[in-house]
Amino acid sequence: MTRGSEGVWTLLTGHGHVLVAIAKNPDSRVSDLSREAGLTERTTLGIINDLESAGYISRHRTGRRTTYTVHADCGFRHSSQDGLVIGPFLEVLAQTRTSETDPAPGSEE
Template sequence: MEPMEPRTSWTFVTNHARILAMILRDPETRLRDLAETCRITERATQAIVTDLESAGYLTRVRNGRRNHYKVASGTFFRHPAEGRHRIADLLQLLVDLDSRPEVAGGPSPGGDDHERGPRG
């Protein structure tokens, strides 16, 4: 049996969570900007926003030529393993991470420095 190659395309945060956090940060963000940040197509982004809206995680209201989104408060994770936890805690973590200044010598984006556990 040949050794398996490591899977390198997965991430800890899904595009659904990432997009919901970005909408929380900027309720009038454009699909184009969401897609660019997530490095996915606008069509895929639209499908994710539709998923989130259909599941009750956000609402969308047309405001002129732009959409205004509102993240629903009090929603819970979908999977039974986390189902008793509110989405708001994860979203706040993601929003806070994005607002932190970069620290020289800290973990690199995409690197695994944060997976090694506490230092010291």
């Protein structure tokens, strides 16, 4: 078995995981987002700051709660995805299945 072939890495970065978690539930608390992304709250907060600075999200305060808006028309930051926007990517990854028996997106029954 080659190094790195088992669960020591994920396809998405921490930034990707946090962005998908925000897209799934824009009213989530940082603690909820960090749990879903598998990161510490401190790391998650830093990523949220990065995503906001880059224009991928906006934060809106209502009382003590923060709500996020994802800007789906933003492009990817890597040259190999030049011209592509994040919206369709997030639509696929942020889908929530309604039951355990629902087929996965793109699969045939």
